[in-house]
Amino acid sequence: MNILAIIANFKFQDLLDILFLTVVAYHLFIWFQGTKAFKALIGLLVLGAVFTIAKAWGLFLTTWVFQFLWQILVILLVVLFQSEIRQVLEKVNPLQKFGFRRRKKSEEWVVEFAKGVFALAGEKIGALIIIERAERVQEYMTEGQKLEAAPTPEVLKSIFQKESPLHDGAILIRQGEIMEVACYLPLTPAEGLPKEWGTRHRAAIGLSERCDAWVVVVSEERGEVSMAREGQMIHVESPQRFYQLIQEALAASSPGDKTWKERIRYFLLSRWRTKLVTLCLVSFLWLILAGQQDFEVTLRIPLGIKGLPSNVKILEPLNSNIQVTLRGLRRDASILDKENVIAEVDLSRAQPGKMDFAITRNEIGLPDDRVKLVHIDPSRIVFTFKKLQEHQERER
Numbered sequence: 001m002n003i004l005a006i007i008a009n010f011k012f013q014d015l016l017d018i019l020f021l022t023v024v025a026y027h028l029f030i031w032f033q034g035t036k037a038f039k040a041l042i043g044l045l046v047l048g049a050v051f052t053i054a055k056a057w058g059l060f061l062t063t064w065v066f067q068f069l070w071q072i073l074v075i076l077l078v079v080l081f082q083s084e085i086r087q088v089l090e091k092v093n094p095l096q097k098f099g100f101r102r103r104k105k106s107e108e109w110v111v112e113f114a115k116g117v118f119a120l121a122g123e124k125i126g127a128l129i130i131i132e133r134a135e136r137v138q139e140y141m142t143e144g145q146k147l148e149a150a151p152t153p154e155v156l157k158s159i160f161q162k163e164s165p166l167h168d169g170a171i172l173i174r175q176g177e178i179m180e181v182a183c184y185l186p187l188t189p190a191e192g193l194p195k196e197w198g199t200r201h202r203a204a205i206g207l208s209e210r211c212d213a214w215v216v217v218v219s220e221e222r223g224e225v226s227m228a229r230e231g232q233m234i235h236v237e238s239p240q241r242f243y244q245l246i247q248e249a250l251a252a253s254s255p256g257d258k259t260w261k262e263r264i265r266y267f268l269l270s271r272w273r274t275k276l277v278t279l280c281l282v283s284f285l286w287l288i289l290a291g292q293q294d295f296e297v298t299l300r301i302p303l304g305i306k307g308l309p310s311n312v313k314i315l316e317p318l319n320s321n322i323q324v325t326l327r328g329l330r331r332d333a334s335i336l337d338k339e340n341v342i343a344e345v346d347l348s349r350a351q352p353g354k355m356d357f358a359i360t361r362n363e364i365g366l367p368d369d370r371v372k373l374v375h376i377d378p379s380r381i382v383f384t385f386k387k388l389q390e391h392q393e394r395e396r
Helices: 003-008 012-032 037-056 060-080 082-091 094-098 110-122 153-160 199-210 239-253 260-269 272-292 390-395
Strands: 127-131 142-149 170-174 177-184 214-218 225-229 232-236 294-306 312-316 321-329 342-346 353-358 372-377 380-387
Touching: 003 272, 012 272, 037 060, 060 082, 110 127, 110 153, 110 214, 110 225, 110 239, 127 153, 127 199, 127 239, 153 177, 199 214, 199 225, 199 232, 214 239, 225 239, 232 239, 260 272
Parallel strands: 127 170, 294 342
Antiparallel strands: 127 214, 142 177, 170 177, 214 225, 225 232, 294 321, 312 380, 321 372, 353 380
């Protein structure tokens, strides 16, 4: 397969194809990451790669076995991971990307949430709470238990009291709802932090250094409320101030409050390493499979002549060109040019005057039979001939 020829014939549609599949693959990775189905998805991709290689190398038995088991394997995955697949499909809402996501009004939960946090501080109950904003935080968390509930004072107290089996770790709040509990976060490697800060504070700063989430910390020893953002810790004195900070966090993460430039910049720079790796993998896959694609190429080639009688001269046209459209697999059609596609018309029946000659498949020479002729333009050419005198024939 001529890879350079395939790249040279790269089209705008190919760019759209790669970019679209990159977006799909990236979001599938983000959505499935951290679920039980993720390892199965990776295994499925590996099996798909093995099947592609086996088919390309002509491994008949391996290809036959994979073709037989492939449909059964997909059905088993759907049955085993139907809940995870359903959750992923529920997240496919393109309106969220343009600021039309349905959000609860802040007053519906932030006020109660603020009361609950300071109620924990009043009773010196330690707590670690993640406020997810624009970026997903699953890739930075380990373990965690699914739990959907409103962050009311009663729920927060029942989770973080020492007798609760879920009190150890952090809880995740997404769009005003508690989504996960007992989550473990990465600790910050920073040195020189205050000695009174414990594991909760280090975990809060550690997560805020890696993403745009804001993390609330309630100190068990001192009953203080703090908030970590962008690697910095802020002490919060009152529920009113806490309420203002949460409002600020939610407003800054709202797509509707961002300009188009900010959205594009965020789209390109957030998790750019993951996006870059996904783009490279999709591009590599496209390059491998592009040779199997049906491909059309249009060439303008000179029309040669043969069999012209010695007593006849062409008056017009002296130099003819025709346009041919050819179709075949991309690996074959992409290497076609005017050097290996030849057109010759037989003028052996030429006589003085105007004569019409058809340009058909018989007049077109192709490098192999895998390439098919689709169209010829023009399909007929009118030649004007003149009879030569005897002395002109001798000179010729």
